[in-house]
Amino acid sequence: MTQDQPQDDAPYYRIEQVAARTGLTKRTLRYYEEIGLLPPPARTEGNYRLYSEADITRLERILALKEALGLTLSEINAFIQMEEERDDIRALYHETSDPAARLAQIERAAAIARQQLDLVERKLRTLTNTRDALQERLRRYDALREELAGQKIVGD
Amino acid sequence: MTQDQPQDDAPYYRIEQVAARTGLTKRTLRYYEEIGLLPPPARTEGNYRLYSEADITRLERILALKEALGLTLSEINAFIQMEEERDDIRALYHETSDPAARLAQIERAAAIARQQLDLVERKLRTLTNTRDALQERLRRYDALREELAGQKIVGD
DNA sequence: GCCAACGTTTACGTCAACGTCAAGGTATGG
DNA sequence: CCATACCTTGACGTTGACGTAAACGTTGGC
Incomplete structure (x- = not known):
């Protein structure tokens, strides 16, 4: 009911939204977490991943390094x-x-x-x-x- | 301008020498040829690959693209x-x-x-x-x- | 003429970076 | 209360870019 998503203070995204926003797949996001590239994000009560803006920022940094540097x-x-x-x-x-x-x-x-x-x-x-x-x-x-x-x- | 094949100054290299020069392995050279990245080089009578300077130049171009662009x-x-x-x-x-x-x-x-x-x-x-x-x-x-x-x- | 060093193709092995089910838990509209 | 849509963790499959081993031919020195 009173979930953590007031309109002006909802800095958390579920995996599908992050995937859509970054162009990655959900599998890739889990994989990056699995190999320690992404820090484990927060979780809901029901064990869903909740990504913060900081997480997404880091993700975009990773993608930039991947694209531009080819690392x-x-x-x-x-x-x-x-x-x-x-x-x-x-x-x-x-x-x-x-x-x-x-x-x-x-x-x-x-x-x-x-x-x-x-x-x-x-x-x-x-x-x-x-x-x-x-x-x-x-x-x-x-x-x-x-x-x-x-x-x-x-x-x- | 007409130096197609000087006598003793052979402009051709065998695979091992090309590998040493580029830092690649022989396998990698054959692989690049296999996937069409490198054009099939000349061959000796005994079917040995003979790489020309042009081949090596192209190889170095490929490596530069690989390293710098991360393609x-x-x-x-x-x-x-x-x-x-x-x-x-x-x-x-x-x-x-x-x-x-x-x-x-x-x-x-x-x-x-x-x-x-x-x-x-x-x-x-x-x-x-x-x-x-x-x-x-x-x-x-x-x-x-x-x-x-x-x-x-x-x-x- | 022989043999060690180098070459050839063929084919299976490996590792990274995911894709793709499978089996189940969770939130939500009707 | 249930359907369905999204989530979870395994676990196995795939693809790119090679490594590696096998079986065999070629070249050069003694």
Whole structure:
């Protein structure tokens, strides 16, 4: 009856809705949870999964990494793990009084970030090259088209 | 310009050498050929595969697409197919006298290139965002490090 | 002429990333 | 109270991208 879904405060979605919204299947959502890529979402009294906006945000991040970087699920897992390690370190940082320990934590996080940045920049370079080549090609097509338009008039 | 087959400087490589050069396995090379991703290379009298520099170039192109774009093999196949279609169209173009037909061919090729460009640019955007986020993170780490250095002195 | 190293095809094995039932529990309109 | 539509957890099937082993041919050195 008084379920948890007031209209202005209903930040939870059932699996089918999340599937529809992300374009994934329900199976895929359960699978991602199964392999630890998605944290287990909340559950209803009847054991239904309830995804929050945060869950969906994370999902969309996963999909972006999958699409754009072409990473495997375990690579994505590692990638996100590192991102969260930053948060952990941030939390730890404020609970750590020893400056040397703090420094070590920062160094660890920074090393991870640099590693990820390297990976991303490598892919960016190849992608940029491909884009430039395609743009150059399109320019040539445009030139050819103009040339043709001229020919057409002349040949007419 | 006519170096089709120099005598001792053979521009042909056996499968093991190609594997070593590209970091792939022999199985993978045969597999790529099997699914039509690599054109069947030349053969020796004894039926050994002989890869040309062009074959290796194409292979490296495939690997770049795999690494940077994260495409599946069939997607790579389609991608390259389009690129070759452009060449075909280019050849056809010069054998076609009818300006209207030429224009149609150019339009077809341009449409393909635009489609590819869209794909590449979508991935580029996500990648650029990821890179910017990582750089921002690294800057924050640097700031934290400086802050720590200050604390260290103060606390000393 | 032989043999070890490298090649060939054929075929089954594997692992990731899901798809697809099957058997049952849960919410809801009539 | 029941139908039905959505959910749950297994459990087995499928596909892409190879690995691996078997059975056999080729090449090069001694």
